[in-house]
Amino acid sequence: MHLAYPTVVAALLFSVGVYGVLARRNAILVLMSVELMLNAVNLNLVAFDIRFADRLHGGQVLTLFTIVIAAAEVGLGLAIVLLVYRNRRMVDVDRMDALAEERDAPSVPAAEAPAAEAPHEEAAR
Amino acid sequence: MSGQEVVFALLGVVAVGAGIMVVTTRQLVHAALWLVVTFGALAGGYLVLTAEFVAWVQVLIYVGAVVVLLLFGIMLTRAPIGESADLDSGNRWVAAGVALATAAVLVTVMAMGFRDDRMPLKAGGGSADELGASVFRTWVLPFEVLSVLLLASLVGAIVLSRTDIGGGADIGGGTDIGGRADEEGGA
Structure with a gap:
């Protein structure tokens, strides 16, 4: 079998995950896209393990380890997402800007930002 | 194209297509269910690559545990059932550009680097026996x-x-x- 098939599938899957991480707003969907990227890496590991006929099976064992780490990551990530939801009643990643720097002019946030966000901030705190 | 390549290409099309559905669908629960399709197709791909144990671990952990955990997260954050309009943030076109550039670079590199590189597929190389011995020895x-x-x-x-x-x-x-x-x- 050509090595190009698994590597190209993994590359496409990885870029789909990149799109999901950058474009999605819901934190759980971002976690799902991270899972897609991790799976692309797993596919590469397995393919190169088979390609080099590794006697120690380093690639496949590392794939098992990556799967375990992904499970731990999604468990912790969901706990954090639930904590954010409990405190703010929303899980939109682009509205979690409590640590962001102030925008340039104070008149601009006064004009538009409070209209959209101030009621929510009040409700969250 | 050998039979294995045909099967793997079909499974890869299913996996990437379901992955695209995961990142573009407008319903949160459907995204989790498309994720099941992606993981299942990838497990089939591992089977074709003779990595049987990894394939079954993939089915058990990802399809069995991770997706259920994600569905629990969707339920606990009170996600709306049905279509929701604001799942994509405002920079989706930038994200699409970045993703297309990533795909172009990676696919070009992979296709140029491994164009005529073939790998031997021998059954039994990734059985639970071999992998268990490897994990608990090395x-x-x-x-x-x-x-x-x-x-x-x-x-x-x-x-x-x-x-x-x-x-x-x-x-x-x-x-x-x-x-x-x-x-x-x-x-």
Whole structure:
């Protein structure tokens, strides 16, 4: 079998995950896209393990380890997402800007930002 | 194209197509269900690549545990059933550009680098027998370290999701959600 098939599938899957991480707003969907990227890496590991006929099976064992780490990551990530939801009643990643720097002019946030966000901030705190 | 290549190409098309559905669908629950299709197709791909044990672990952990955990997360954050319009943020066109550039670079590199590289497919190379011997002989120290990491992340998830131990100030109405979050952390 050509090595190009698994590597190209993994590359496409990885870029789909990149799109999901950058474009999605819901934190759980971002976690799902991270899972897609991790799976692309797993596919590469397995393919190169088979390609080099590794006697120690380093690639496949590392794939098992990556799967375990992904499970731990999604468990912790969901706990954090639930904590954010409990405190703010929303899980939109682009509205979690409590640590962001102030925008340039104070008149601009006064004009538009409070209209959209101030009621929510009040409700969250 | 040999038979294995045809099967793997079909499974790869299914996996990438379902992945695209995951990142473009407008319903949260459907995204999780498309994720099941992606993981299943990838498990089939591992089977074609003779990595049987990894394939079954993929089915058990990803399809069995991770997707269920994600569905629990969707339910616990009170996600709306049905279509929701604001799942994509405003920079989706920038994201599409970045993703297309990533795909172009990676696919070009892979196709140029491994154009005429073939790999031997011998059955039995990834059986539970071989992998078990490998894990518990060569890779036993990383295995143990990983179990400590898993324990630490479990404790961390429990600490984060419980409200009665330290977890910081909680607002009113948090008790009903907190009760369910405890179940999730324990699961």
